[in-house]
Amino acid sequence: MGLKVTIFLIIFINMNTKFFDFSFKTLIQLSEQKLCLPFYHVVNQDVPTHLKHLYPIRNPQIFEQDIQFFLRYFEPTNITELKNFSQKKCEKNLFLLSFDDGMRECYDFIAPILRKYSLKAMFFINTDFLDNKKMFFRHILSLIIEKFLTQNIDSATFNKIKNLFLENNLKFSAAKIKENFLKIRFTQKNLVYKIAEILQLDFQKYLNEKKPYLSSEMVFELLKEGHFVGSHSVEHFEYQHLTLQEQLRQTIESCNEISERFKIPYKIFSFPFTDFGVSQEFFHAISQQIELSFGCAGLKQTPYSFHFQRIPMEKSLNSAQKIISQEYLFYIAKFLAAKHKT
Numbered sequence: 369m370g371l372k373v374t375i376f377l378i379i380f381i382n383m384n385t386k387f388f389d390f391s392f393k394t395l396i397q398l399s400e401q402k403l404c405l406p407f408y409h410v411v412n413q414d415v416p417t418h419l420k421h422l423y424p425i426r427n428p429q430i431f432e433q434d435i436q437f438f439l440r441y442f443e444p445t446n447i448t449e450l451k452n453f454s455q456k457k458c459e460k461n462l463f464l465l466s467f468d469d470g471m472r473e474c475y476d477f478i479a480p481i482l483r484k485y486s487l488k489a490m491f492f493i494n495t496d497f498l499d500n501k502k503m504f505f506r507h508i509l510s511l512i513i514e515k516f517l518t519q520n521i522d523s524a525t526f527n528k529i530k531n532l533f534l535e536n537n538l539k540f541s542a543a544k545i546k547e548n549f550l551k552i553r554f555t556q557k558n559l560v561y562k563i564a565e566i567l568q569l570d571f572q573k574y575l576n577e578k579k580p581y582l583s584s585e586m587v588f589e590l591l592k593e594g595h596f597v598g599s600h601s602v603e604h605f606e607y608q609h610l611t612l613q614e615q616l617r618q619t620i621e622s623c624n625e626i627s628e629r630f631k632i633p634y635k636i637f638s639f640p641f642t643d644f645g646v647s648q649e650f651f652h653a654i655s656q657q658i659e660l661s662f663g664c665a666g667l668k669q670t671p672y673s674f675h676f677q678r679i680p681m682e683k684s685l686n687s688a689q690k691i692i693s694q695e696y697l698f699y700i701a702k703f704l705a706a707k708h709k710t
């Protein structure tokens with residue numbers, strides 16, 4: 369252990385110097401974490417309004433630099449290899465990209481870049497958003513925030529919204545407009561529809577015109593190119609607030625719908641928001657029905673051979689080199705504090 373700490377400290381000191389290449393390779397070896405699973409939502413040249421207030425959007429140039437970084441240190445893998453993955457037996461450093469929420473950018477921007485590098489990725493879709501049937505309440509929230517910040521809101525409208533918040537036991541601070549709205553959880557999503565109505569925000573029109581989500585035709589194209597498609601639940605609820613029965617319904621119903629509609633011989637699933645607070649019973653039940661599942665807690669071990677944690681790439685616009693090397697440093701720090709398992 370003492371030797372590991374010393375090596376860790378030497379690497380830590382050299383991480384941002386010209387010795388990055390050597391330091392990072394040693395760091396992967398030291399961590400014994402040969403599998404890197406970065407995940408994104410979108411890549412776009414512009415910032416669409418329904419995402420603008422949620423997370424930073426990478427442009428194609430930054431995304432390509434990310435890919436070049438992954439290819440320098442890891443080899444591409446696929447879901448078949450993941451199903452049989454063993455940290456001990458694996459001799460290479462592997463990576464597999466994934467994309468959540470089934471946004472149309474997967475087809476418009478991401479797939480063409482992946483094609484350029486002959487890469488295959490996993491795309492996780494919410495069956496309610498597929499074909500632009502419904503809009504994710506967080507995406508409506510981003511539209512609300514944009515309208516609130518860019519248009520003149522008269523005092524009567526302002527007070528109506530403020531009162532709605534108070535009636536729902538939520539604070540409304542005039543100085544923190546964005547934070548007020550982003551505090552709304554899925555259990556209060558009716559509040560989102562009421563606010564949209566007060567602001568005369570026609571999100572249905574936005575959905576029909578912009579079509580922010582993948583269509584079935586686009587999904588068929590992604591599959592034809594050799595990508596992997598899975599479920600991200602029906603409606604993108606926070607699982608920790610659902611009953612076990614509802615968690616299972618959201619998971620199994622969406623997995624079945626996707627595999628049937630697109631004739632996919634496997635079932636893979638990524639948790640909406642997080643797998644935090646999900647019980648062993650849930651994992652036990654889905655282990656019989658799906659091949660692979662994914663959380664987003666960063667580089668971390670899980671107690672299930674079919675369940676993997678992924679690394680969120682959109683907390684900032686930092687380069688993949690910075691995000692991933694920090695993740696490995698953080699993993700070793702967690703390892704030394706015995707907090708590297710979920």
Ligand SMILES: [Zn+2]
Nearest residue numbers: 468469640641
């Ligand atoms: Zn999601």
